[in-house]
Amino acid sequence: MALKKEVKLKWWDKIYLPAVLKGMGITISHFFKTLFTPPSKRYTIEYPDRRKEDIPEWYRGLHRLNTYPDGTLKCVACYCCATACPADAIYIEAEDLEDFDKEYPKEKGPKVFQIDLHRCIYCGFCEEACPKDAIVLTNHYEIVHTSREAGIFGIEDLIKTKREGGE
Ligand code: SF4
Numbered sequence: 001m002a003l004k005k006e007v008k009l010k011w012w013d014k015i016y017l018p019a020v021l022k023g024m025g026i027t028i029s030h031f032f033k034t035l036f037t038p039p040s041k042r043y044t045i046e047y048p049d050r051r052k053e054d055i056p057e058w059y060r061g062l063h064r065l066n067t068y069p070d071g072t073l074k075c076v077a078c079y080c081c082a083t084a085c086p087a088d089a090i091y092i093e094a095e096d097l098e099d100f101d102k103e104y105p106k107e108k109g110p111k112v113f114q115i116d117l118h119r120c121i122y123c124g125f126c127e128e129a130c131p132k133d134a135i136v137l138t139n140h141y142e143i144v145h146t147s148r149e150a151g152i153f154g155i156e157d158l159i160k161t162k163r164e165g166g167e
């Protein structure tokens, strides 16, 4: 049985004015607090004039497709990442390779590997699901596009992703 608690509102509660004034008081107090706090101690970073330098390694930003030292993609087009992705953001087309004479032989690889960054929720499930350490989320956070098409990253884009401040 659901329990109901009846709240009796007084007339000044019903006109909502005290609640509005209380809310405005909190906003104004924060305004003055921020105004008199030195910029170095403020939480807000005035991006892009100032950039956050200490992005933690565990931050889940732009993806990178990893390669072996000879440039071969580690990805074997197993579809584990695409299957694990809750946002349906990964699209893969596999191709047979049979590169058995190479230093890093592969039976299969991705002909097409795309991530729709507009759909991605940066959960990291793709990285968790990958059996080959082929996809990682880096701490690169500057992800800007001016069209939907530009937000779909393919193999060449994803290979180039660098971490903030380094590889
Ligand atoms: S981070 Fe999450 S939502 Fe984004 S591509 Fe990977 S699994 Fe999908």
Ligand code: SF4
Pocket (backbone or CB within 6 Å): 074, 075, 076, 077, 078, 079, 080, 081, 082, 092, 129, 130, 131, 132, 133, 134, 135
């Ligand atoms: S990135 Fe990893 S999980 Fe995704 S298809 Fe390639 S090997 Fe499989």
